Amino acid sequence: MVTEFFWSECAHFIMTVDMFPVFFAAHFTLAALIVRDDSKDLGAGVFRQGHPFAMWCCTVLAGLSGVFVANFLFANPLVDILKEHKLIMFITLIWYLVNYCPYDLVYRACTSKPIKILASVLQEFLRVRFIYLGLQQASKIYPGAYIIMVIGGAIKGNGYGFLRIVERLIRGKWTPEANDILNMTYFAKSAVYASIIFLLHHIDIIAFPIQYLYCAIVAIFVVFRLTIIFGEVSDPLSSIEKPICSVLFRCYTKSQDIKVKTN
Numbered sequence: 001m002v003t004e005f006f007w008s009e010c011a012h013f014i015m016t017v018d019m020f021p022v023f024f025a026a027h028f029t030l031a032a033l034i035v036r037d038d039s040k041d042l043g044a045g046v047f048r049q050g051h052p053f054a055m056w057c058c059t060v061l062a063g064l065s066g067v068f069v070a071n072f073l074f075a076n077p078l079v080d081i082l083k084e085h086k087l088i089m090f091i092t093l094i095w096y097l098v099n100y101c102p103y104d105l106v107y108r109a110c111t112s113k114p115i116k117i118l119a120s121v122l123q124e125f126l127r128v129r130f131i132y133l134g135l136q137q138a139s140k141i142y143p144g145a146y147i148i149m150v151i152g153g154a155i156k157g158n159g160y161g162f163l164r165i166v167e168r169l170i171r172g173k174w175t176p177e178a179n180d181i182l183n184m185t186y187f188a189k190s191a192v193y194a195s196i197i198f199l200l201h202h203i204d205i206i207a208f209p210i211q212y213l214y215c216a217i218v219a220i221f222v223v224f225r226l227t228i229i230f231g232e233v234s235d236p237l238s239s240i241e242k243p244i245c246s247v248l249f250r251c252y253t254k255s256q257d258i259k260v261k262t263n
Contacts, residue, residue: 023125023126025094027063030116031062032095058171065159068081069159070134128214130156131198132214134154135149135195138153153191161185162181164179164180194221
């Protein structure tokens with residue numbers, strides 16, 4: 001009984017713990033790193049120093065992408081999140097330190113393996129929270145609209161994948177193929193799968209305490225993220241999906257496709 005109570009309290013804590021500032025700091029730091037590293041082909045430090053406002057806009061867009069997409073889909077003002085002055089000042093501070101700290105001390109620290117692993121793990125906790133809250137938000141606006149509810153959770157958990165084209169366009173890069181509808185990344189697929197699981201619980205198909213289900217998804221997300229980091233695997237789900245897709249969608253490998261065309 002005591003052990004059950006302990007695990008229940010731990011699960012409840014993980015599900016309700018305040019994500020600000022620790023988890024948001026990890027998320028915003030990784031967003032700033034993505035924008036900075038993605039700008040290297042534009043001139044490395046030259047672009048950052050010459051276009052600070054573009055870098056700031058892209059960092060804010062990358063860090064709050066799920067909110068922007070959700071506001072667009074649910075007919076809320078796109079700029080509504082910008083009224084959260086505390087949050088904007090926080091992400092601005094991180095943007096500045098990552099990009100313009102003297103001697104690049106913050107950037108070097110954040111790109112070190114231990115810090116990046118810690119930030120990635122914390123980001124997975126935040127992603128699950130975003131997915132869960134996104135589905136709850138959609139269920140209140142469109143009760144019974146299951147597809148919209150899944151979309152609401154998925155975009156909150158991986159909004160950047162759907163705004164990457166816009167974010168890059170601000171920096172002068174045009175990559176129309178870089179979107180998670182055309183080329184779904186692990187982060188997009190995991191957000192969709194988690195959203196579906198939360199939906200099944202929401203409609204009482206999965207009869208399992210929500211706090212335990214929530215923690216199970218967090219644990220899976222963390223394990224997969226560590227697999228990406230240590231195993232250098234871009235998509236841990238691909239090995240599970242390939243045999244299923246080959247049956248359902250008649251997917252061919254490149255070698256099989258060549259043989260079919262030859263015959």
